[in-house]
Amino acid sequence: MSKISQTLLYSLFYLLLGNTLLAQSSFSKKVLEQSQLDFVNLGFGMFIHYGMPTFMEQDWSDPNAPLDLFKSPKLNADQWAKAAKSANMTYGCLTTKHHSGFPIWATKTTDYNVMNTPLHRDVVKEFTDAFRKNGLRVMLYYSILDMHQGIRPHTITKAHIQLIKDQLTELLTQYGEIDALVIDGWDAPWSRISYDDVPFDDIYYLVKSLQPKCLLMDLNSAKYPGDALFYTDIKSYEQGAGQFISKEHNKLPAMACLPLQQNWFWKTSFPTAPVKDVKELVEKFVIPYNNAYCNFMLNVAPNSDGLMDQNALDALKTIGTLYKNKPNYSTLPSYQAPIVDHNIAKQVASYSSWGEDMNIMDFANDDNFGSAWVSNPQAKKEVWYELDFERSKAFNSVVITEGKDNPSHYSLSYLKGGKWHSISATPVQQGRIKIFRFDEVLGEKLRFNIHPEKGSAVINEIGVYQERR
Incomplete structure (x- = not known):
């Protein structure tokens, strides 16, 4: 081997070693704690459930619904972002793929996606671009349960796990900085996909290797106690499923979510049906939760045209007059790092x-x-x-x-x-x-x-x- 070849080989080796060490050092307890503090201080944001269920009057759509159903001729993510700003929200979180398994981004992992519909637009890109343009942070929701691909109890294969990794890699490498991933349909009593069926630690460390600052929040409060961070960076509560945080006792970085309308995804009744009492939302939930280290995520569902209904827009403006000050914690109470690895004691x-x-x-x-x-x-x-x-x-x-x-x-x-x-x-x-x-x-x-x-x-x-x- 020539000296030049040796030099190039050693240079490549040390470059790879340096990148590995950088990746290892960038994911640290200090980085995690700062991201958790930043999330709590964001205070209040918009959850956006939009996907195939928007067109089917269901929160869970047919996993083999025809692609030609997906038509939103007036889709405008900038309207969503401005609506969030009107409520003094600081971020948005979009459902990239719900339980029935329809991705709304330009994925290469399956042909069953938004780019093969009449809409033929990358909704995740439009969302992330619009929210950043309006000075808002971006988060993404992703379901492990995927009925279209057969990622469900007792059927999960290595190919399924690789598909999940490939989809998350796309989401975390193609759309800029993502503050958090909200994960659903995983080790919940109703999904029954365990952290062994789809290995939590592998997915967790993949996320951290791609974006060290990105928080992973699993909606698993139906199973795991609220005293420690079991398989999540943020203790997350889906209030519509009866999961309520203790405002008096919570000492963990937390998130609670609830829909403004009657359901998570849009229904034809929404334009004329009353939304939740916004004064009660702010005074009973958002502000008290912020005072208990809990960020509040309010879901607003775009309609089948891809716009938010007027009654929802009006409610958000009213919220903006009631919610003025997001939290400003300099530190959070002391708590232990999340438990994310395989439990070798289970059922031995x-x-x-x-x-x-x-x-x-x-x-x-x-x-x-x-x-x-x-x-x-x-x-x-x-x-x-x-x-x-x-x-x-x-x-x-x-x-x-x-x-x-x-x-x-x-x-x-x-x-x-x-x-x-x-x-x-x-x-x-x-x-x-x-x-x-x-x-x-x-x-x-x-x-x-x-x-x-x-x-x-x-x-x-x-x-x-x-x-x-």
């Missing part, structure tokens, strides 16, 4: 000291926060719980979700080479959740010696993770 063999009646040991690692293992109050001398991984597993964090009024103290140990070794870790407590983070260990079993503060230990769920750090 578990054992325990004497339990109380039917609340047996497997309830503590069944991936259901509504069930619990409860120690028998008569077992006062020794209370313990154990997970058996069957073979050695590496892990560096444990998360325990306790009963609301049943705190306990824990000492952790792991079995390696036939001997038990203590884990030196002091938990950080957030509400009823205790988070242990420590240096990596390798063990076949994990044991908890437990000292209940009251009569019984109550453990709703234990998670064990090998976090990427």
